[in-house]
Amino acid sequence: xxxxxxxxxxxxxxxxxxxxxxxxxxxxxxxxxxxxxxxxxxxxxxxxxxxxxxxxxxxxxxxxxxxxxxxxxxxxxxxxxxxxxxxxxxxxxxxxxxxxxxxxxxxxxxxxxxxxxxxxxxxxxxxxxxxxxxxxxxxxxxxxxxxxxxxxxxxxxxxxxxxxxxxxxxxxxxxxxxxxxxxxxxxxxxxxxxxxxxxxxxxxxxxxxxxxxxxxxxxxxxxxxxxxxxxxxxxxxxxxxxxxxxxxxxxxxxxxxxxxxxxxxxxxxxxxxxxxxxxxxxxxxxxxxxxxxxxxxxxxxxxxxxxxxxxxxxxxxxxxxxxxxxxxxxxxxxxxxxxxxxxxxxxxxxxxxxxxxxxxxxxxxxxxxxxxxxxxxxxxxxxxxxxxxxxxxxxxxxxxxxxxxxxxxxxxxxxxxxxxxxxxxxxxxxxxxxxxxxxxxxxxxxxxxxxxxxxxxx
Amino acid sequence: xxxxxxxxxxxxxxxxxxxxxxxxxxxxxxxxxxxxxxxxxxxxxxxxxxxxxxxxxxxxxxxxxxxxxxxxxxxxxxxxxxxxxxxxxxxxxxxxxxxxxxxxxxxxxxxxxxxxxxxxxxxxxxxxxxxxxxxxxxxxxxxxxxxxxxxxxxxxxxxxxxxxxxxxxxxxxxxxxxxxxxxxxxxxxxxxxxxxxxxxxxxxxxxxxxxxxxxxxxxxxxxxxxxxxxxxxxxxxxxxxxxx
Amino acid sequence: xxxxxxxxxxxxxxxxxxxxxxxxxxxxxxxxxxxxxxxxxxxxxxxxxxxxxxxxxxxxxxxxxxxxxxxxxxxxxxxxxxxxxxxxxxxxxxxxxxxxxxxxxxxxxxxxxxxxxxxxxxxxxxxxxxxxxxxxxxxxxxxxxxxxxxxxxxxxxxxxxxxxxxxxxxxxxxxxxxxxxxxxxxxxxxxxx
Numbered sequence: 060x061x062x063x064x065x066x067x068x069x070x071x072x073x074x075x076x077x078x079x080x081x082x083x084x085x086x087x088x089x090x091x092x093x094x095x096x097x098x099x100x101x102x103x104x105x106x107x108x109x110x111x112x113x114x115x116x117x118x119x120x121x122x123x124x125x126x127x128x129x130x131x132x133x134x135x136x137x138x139x140x141x142x143x144x145x146x147x148x149x150x151x152x153x154x155x156x157x158x159x160x161x162x163x164x165x166x167x168x169x170x171x172x173x174x175x176x177x178x179x180x181x182x183x184x185x186x187x188x189x190x191x192x193x194x195x196x197x198x199x200x201x202x203x204x205x206x207x208x209x210x211x212x213x214x215x216x217x218x219x220x221x222x223x224x225x226x227x228x229x230x231x232x233x234x235x236x237x238x239x240x241x242x243x244x245x246x247x248x249x250x251x252x253x254x255x256x257x258x259x260x261x262x263x264x265x266x267x268x269x270x271x272x273x274x275x276x277x278x279x280x281x282x283x284x285x286x287x288x289x290x291x292x293x294x295x296x297x298x299x300x301x302x303x304x305x306x307x308x309x310x311x312x313x314x315x316x317x318x319x320x321x322x323x324x325x326x327x328x329x330x331x332x333x334x335x336x337x338x339x340x341x342x343x344x345x346x347x348x349x350x351x352x353x354x355x356x357x358x359x360x361x362x363x364x365x366x367x368x369x370x371x372x373x374x375x376x377x378x379x380x381x382x383x384x385x386x387x388x389x390x391x392x393x394x395x396x397x398x399x400x401x402x403x404x405x406x407x408x409x410x411x412x413x414x415x416x417x418x419x420x421x422x423x424x425x426x427x428x429x430x431x432x433x434x435x436x437x438x439x440x441x442x443x444x445x446x447x448x449x450x451x452x453x454x455x456x457x458x459x460x461x462x463x464x465x466x467x468x469x470x471x472x473x474x475x476x477x478x479x480x481x482x483x484x485x486x487x488x489x490x491x492x493x494x495x496x497x498x499x500x501x502x503x504x505x506x507x508x509x510x511x512x513x514x515x516x517x
Numbered sequence: 518x519x520x521x522x523x524x525x526x527x528x529x530x531x532x533x534x535x536x537x538x539x540x541x542x543x544x545x546x547x548x549x550x551x552x553x554x555x556x557x558x559x560x561x562x563x564x565x566x567x568x569x570x571x572x573x574x575x576x577x578x579x580x581x582x583x584x585x586x587x588x589x590x591x592x593x594x595x596x597x598x599x600x601x602x603x604x605x606x607x608x609x610x611x612x613x614x615x616x617x618x619x620x621x622x623x624x625x626x627x628x629x630x631x632x633x634x635x636x637x638x639x640x641x642x643x644x645x646x647x648x649x650x651x652x653x654x655x656x657x658x659x660x661x662x663x664x665x666x667x668x669x670x671x672x673x674x675x676x677x678x679x680x681x682x683x684x685x686x687x688x689x690x691x692x693x694x695x696x697x698x699x700x701x702x703x704x705x706x707x708x709x710x711x712x713x714x715x716x717x718x719x720x721x722x723x724x725x726x727x728x729x730x731x732x733x734x735x736x737x738x739x740x741x742x743x744x745x746x747x748x749x750x751x752x753x754x755x756x757x758x759x760x761x
Numbered sequence: 762x763x764x765x766x767x768x769x770x771x772x773x774x775x776x777x778x779x780x781x782x783x784x785x786x787x788x789x790x791x792x793x794x795x796x797x798x799x800x801x802x803x804x805x806x807x808x809x810x811x812x813x814x815x816x817x818x819x820x821x822x823x824x825x826x827x828x829x830x831x832x833x834x835x836x837x838x839x840x841x842x843x844x845x846x847x848x849x850x851x852x853x854x855x856x857x858x859x860x861x862x863x864x865x866x867x868x869x870x871x872x873x874x875x876x877x878x879x880x881x882x883x884x885x886x887x888x889x890x891x892x893x894x895x896x897x898x899x900x901x902x903x904x905x906x907x908x909x910x911x912x913x914x915x916x917x918x919x920x921x922x923x924x925x926x927x928x929x930x931x932x933x934x935x936x937x938x939x940x941x942x943x944x945x946x947x948x949x950x951x952x953x954x
Contacts, residue, residue, distance in 0.1 A: 068704045075706040085714070087936055089689070096662065104787050105665040114783040121779045124772040137920075143765040195942060196933035212933065219935045239937035250943060255853055281889045281929040281944025288886035289852055299772065304782060306914070310907040311787075313924075314871075324801065324872035325907075325926050328889075328944065334920035336852075336885060347768045355775030374663065376693045380710050413704060415697025415711075416565065418654035422663035435565065442567030455568040462526070462563075463574025465555040472530040492702040496709040497740025500531045507529045507536035511552050515540075 065406065067413040070385035071377075084216060085379040091212075092373045094322025095423065102314070112311050113427035116364035119302055120354065126269040126302045127345065133272025134343060137334045142344045147177035150346050154179060154261065154294060155186055157342055161292055163188075163259045167250075169276070169283035170194040171263030172210050172367060173296050173346060175389040179261075191253050193282035195246050202229045208383030210390060211320050211369035216382050250282070260286030264297035264343070265366070266312055270305045273333040274343065277316065277326040284330050293341045295332070299350050300363040312366060315425035319368040353401045358436045362397045364426040371420035371430060377413055386410060393420040397433040400441060408446035411437035469508065476502035520550045521586035523600075523620070525593045525732065526558040532732045535753035539592040539623055542759040546631055550590075553582040561599040565698045569603065576606055576613070584612040588630065589620040592755050594652020594730045597622040601656075622652055623755055624672045624730055633675065638760045641681030645724030646673055647715065647738070648691040649731035658730065662691050672730055672754055679757060685722040692718075696737040712741045719749070726752050787908050794870045794903040795952065802873030806940045807927040808949040811900075815839060818862070818897065818951050825893075826860060834862035835883050836897065852886040861891035861945075865925075867902040868950070869910050874926035875950065876910060878919040885921050894928070894945035900954035 075081055099105045119126060131141045144150035150173075158166060166183070168174070168190055180190045180201070192201045196213035200206065202225045207213030214222065223237035232245050262283045267274040274295060276283045287293040303312060317323045335341040354360050372378045372392030383391035388399045388407060396414065399407035411434045420430040441447065447455075461467045478485050479502040487494050505513075520543060524536045543550045559579065560572035579600070583589050591597050600620050606613040627633045648670070652658040659670030676682055695701070695711025702708075716738050719727050727742075727749065729735055735751035742749050762770075799809040812818060815838040822842045826832060831844045833855060839862055863882065865875035875896050879885060888894055904910050914922075929944030940946065 068706075071704060072706040075710055078710070081710060090936070100665050103665065107785065107787065111783050111785045111787075114780070117780045118782045121777050123776050124769050127769065127772070143763070143768055145764045145767055149764060193943065194933075195931045199933065214933060215936075217935075219937070222934055239934035240939050242934055243931060243939040243942060247941065247943060251856075254943070255856055279929065280931050280942035282942070284889045284923070285886065285943050288884070288889065299768065306916075307908070307911040310911045314907050321932070323805065325874055325924065327805075327926050327929055329874070329924040331919070331922045333918070333922075336920075338850075345768070347771070351768060351771035351775055354772060357777070360775075360777065376695065376711050377704070377707055380707050412567075412700070413707075415650065415693050415695060415700050415708075417650035417693035417697075419650075419661075419663055419693070422654060422661055438565070438567035439569050443570065447567055451566065452568075455563050455566060455571055458563055459568070459571035459574060462558040462560065463578055465557055465578070468526070468557040472526075476530060492705040493740070495705055496744060497712070497737065498743035500736055500739065503531060503533050505533065507524050507533035508552075508554060510533055510537060511540075512554065515552070 065387045067381065067385050067387070067409045070387065071381035071413070074382045074385055075380065081380050083218070084382060087215060088373045088379045091321060095319060095370060095373065098318040098322040098324065108311060108315055109425055109427055112315055112425055113364065115303065115308055115311065116426050119300070119304060120360060120363060123299065123302065123354065126304060127299060129269040130267055130272055130302055131345070133270070135272070137272050139272065139335065139341045139343055142342060144344050144346045144348070146348050150177050150296065150344055150348070151179050151182040153344050155183060155188065157292060157294060158188055158259055161258065163292070165189045165257055166191070166259040166261055167253050167257040167286045167290070168192050168261045169263065169278060169286055170197055170213070171261065171296050172389060173263060173298050174261070175206065176348065177346070191250070193250050193253065193286055194278070194280060195243065198246060198250065199225060206384070206389065208391065209369060209372055210367050216384065254285040254289050257286065257289070258291040259294065260290035261294045261296065262287060264295050264301050265316070266303050266309060267297055267301050268306050268309065269302055271333065273306070273331050275309060275329060275331050277329045279327045281328055284328055287332070288336065291339050293332070293335070293339065295341065295343045296346060297343060298346055298348070300365070316366055316368055319370040319423065319425045349402045353398070356401065359397060359401065359433055361428050362394065362433060364428050365394050366426060368425055370423040370425065374419045374423045376417065376419070377415065381413070386413070393430045393434070394428070397430060397437060400437050404441060404444055405446055408441045411441065472506055476506070518549065518587040519585070520548050521583045521589045522550050522552040523556060523583065523589050523591040523596070524552065525591065525596045527736065528592060528732045531736065532753065535592055535732050535755055538753065538755040538759040539590070542755055543590065545759070546633065548631070551586070556582045559596040559599050560603070561596060562698050564599065564603055572603070573607070576604055579604060580606045580609050580612050580616060583616050584609065587619065588626065589616060590623055590626045591620070592623045592730065592753060593732065594622045594649050594656050594658055595733060598651045598655040622656055622658060622730055624675055625656060625658055627675055628671045636675070636678040636758055636761070638679040638758055639681055640679045640757045640760045642725045643683045643685050643723050644676065644757070645685050645687060645719035645722060645727045646676065647694060647727055647729035647734055649729050649734045650693050652730045653691055675758055676728070676754070679760070682757070685719070685724050687718050687722060689718060694734045694737055696733050701737060708737070709741065712737050716741050720747065724749060726750050728752050728754050728757055730754050787906070789905040789909060792870065792905060794905060795900055797870040798868050798873060798903055801870065802927060802950065805873055805927040806930060806948070807873060808947070810949060810951050812951045812953050814953060818895070822860065822862070822895070830859035831857050832860045832862070833858045833883070833887060833891065835881070836862060836864055852884040852890070855884055855887055855890050858887070858891040860893045860895065861887050862895040862897065863888055864897045867904060867910070867913055868898050869907060869924070870903055871906045872926055874924040876914065876922065876924055878917070878922040880919070888925060889944045891945050894948045896925070896948065896950045898950055898952055900952045
């Protein structure tokens with residue numbers, strides 16, 4: 060889906076044209092939120108776990124350089140080769156370089172939102188490398204030539220009939236077959252051949268342990284393991300913030316991650332990689348790409364605590380009714396809205412405003428990121444940096460003047476009510492966005508202030 | 518105690534009934550209430566739109582009007598939260614800080630300060646209670662469904678004191694209505710859809726009235742109800758509690 | 762300046778003041794570990810069979826397989842049912858494995874997962890590439906939760922280790938749960954006591 064208009068409100072309006080589909084999308088994600096609720100309520104210590112994870116991540120951010128160096132040293136001792144990439148371009152170059160050095164032209168990938176952020180697939184394809192995404196949801200959006208719409212559930216926006224059509228077109232399944240069991244079996248066979256023939260596998264990193272130099276990859280499908288254990292070279296891409304201090308911290312994070320994401324107690328596979336298989340290589344690419352800059356932003360650095368569970372998206376009433384693609388960014392939803400402006404404030408100026416600041420996100424976040432507070436603060440930064448639309452600026456200035464003066468406020472209020480009462484067409488029309496789907500409130504005969512003056516003496 | 522009555526700008530202009538009910542209710546409970554006539558707005562519409570830097574005038578006016586009171590009470594969770602988190606004054610920061618600690622949304626004032634245990638109110642109708650987000654998650658007026666924590670609700674416990682009232686259950690007990698300040702027009706499609714879904718939940722459970730602590734949420738839902746020709750009315754919590 | 766130095770310098774300049782790691786101990790309930798483990802694993806699509814020893818396992822395997830099935834295991838006590846054939850250094854040689862039987866170190870009651878390390882595997886890919894997976898677990902080797910799991914693992918130096926909780930699965934197609942994605946289609950645990 061190519062979006063020319065890169066504005067959440069416009070994209071959300073398009074999304075809302077099909078109300079039945081919005082209901083379907085909203086109910087699906089709300090159901091996942093409910094599964095999360097059911098799972099977390101089994102743990103009376105849930106809030107303690109969140110607080111613990113939050114403090115561990117605070118400690119990580121306060122000693123990030125130290126932990127990264129410790130991780131690197133321990134990983135290297137185990138025979139893992141460590142690379143550093145300042146930005147997306149450098150990351151992509153390193154991946155390409157590694158493939159070229161081995162004469163490899165085909166690679167299998169498991170889910171890595173970091174590589175989405177770096178647009179790795181596109182880069183590799185442009186450089187003659189075939190990349191196959193092995194996570195079923197990612198494979199589906201890859202076939203559809205779309206980006207994933209959710210960081211954990213890549214094709215949550217797609218109906219099974221649409222997936223059936225894609226498989227019919229690209230994988231030769233019978234037309235009209237939309238049975239999830241059958242389609243999954245088809246993907247299993249199709250991707251098995253891929254796993255068995257690819258010499259290079261790229262995975263993400265859920266957690267990197269500084270104390271031991273190991274890293275953990277969590278999947279339900281087993282695709283990361285199938286790729287890595289059959290390849291000659293396993294490349295693992297990680298953001299600098301994926302570090303945790305000690306192996307035992309995994310106990311906290313693995314209890315929080317999947318319950319928050321899907322309501323499962325744990326993913327089917329939580330694989331810990333320390334050393335490469337004999338005769339093969341493991342390469343880790345540690346990527347900055349704007350993270351160290353975000354680390355320096357006092358109000359926003361906590362966004363780097365994110366463990367990419369997606370709970371904020373599932374709970375967000377705006378996300379559920381606008382879809383991940385309306386955020387026009389690799390990471391969508393509430394967490395995307397506080398990460399993206401750091402990367403490009405102009406391009407993502409709309410995202411922090413795609414919210415009612417209801418606060419649900421902050422309260423499902425397993426690491427207690429103050430997401431809704433950061434959304435508010437980003438709004439101030441964006442406006443201060445000149446990215447508010449001109450009309451809005453003028454309206455706000457006028458509002459400020461009116462509301463700072465009791466006389467102006469009283470006059471304005473009275474005038475407004477007068478217009479609404481005697482010339483309702485002035486506001487009850489297409490130019491008034493409120494009026495599109497809502498009636499305006501009835502103007503009362505007097506304001507409370509006027510009533511008070513008459514009925515209570517000062 | 519001297520209580521200053523803070524009435525949100527849109528309540529003053531469009532829903533004076535909610536303000537009158539708040540005033541009368543407090544007076545009936547023996548509170549000495551004054552309404553400073555030169556108040557305007559808390560500044561939230563500008564601040565939430567990214568223009569917090571333009572709220573200085575509003576802030577100074579607010580401090581000037583309310584510094585003298587022992588408590589400030591408002592029939593709004595959202596406005597009270599905003600004052601608590603964002604009121605500052607160039608010249609009178611101590612007053613601003615003091616106001617932030619003394620300002621209460623109505624239902625929390627009744628439960629936490631006046632410690633109301635019974636009311637002679639009567640409202641024999643089926644009522645859906647909307648848990649407005651800023652009051653709920655910001656001021657902790659009620660427990661939020663996201664947390665693993667014991668349930669409670671200050672607005673609900675006050676409503677249960679009212680004779681004849683039947684509080685209807687809901688599918689989603691604390692989902693946002695979609696008003697969100699300027700969001701309601703800037704993201705009209707999503708805002709209206711969120712409101713429609715909220716209203717639908719109440720209607721599906723037979724609510725005759727929808728109530729809550731924030732007139733802004735109720736105004737948004739009222740607009741949707743009226744557009745679909747529904748007979749269901751919105752009513753502020755104060756008006757139900759004051760029904761005697 | 763290398764990229765590494767550049768990044769580390771930027772981080773050092775921007776990181777906040779040091780805060781301490783929390784020293785919180787999460788209390789564990791006194792629960793019936795076997796019951797909880799069995800209940801949880803069953804809910805997530807696994808199967809639990811109580812057994813006295815390898816005889817029970819062998820009988821079960823004979824029942825569910827036939828002569829054509831390739832059965833792989835490094836457990837000596839199961840030699841009777843393990844397929845013969847030269848061991849190949851290539852993991853790809855395991856692609857026609859119908860059934861793999863692996864011994865796990867321990868299980869975790871709260872999530873039905875078992876912990877397996879490289880030394881229990883002829884190849885890392887074995888528990889993923891097989892069509893069906895059987896795990897042998899001593900009923901005494903159960904812990905309540907992941908905190909206890911990592912206490913048990915301690916400082917062990919494994920090249921590779923994994924928690925496996927049930928058969929592979931996906932719900933990517935309209936949230937319909939399908940068992941058998943890319944890993945094993947089924948997972949059966951023999952709890953030996």
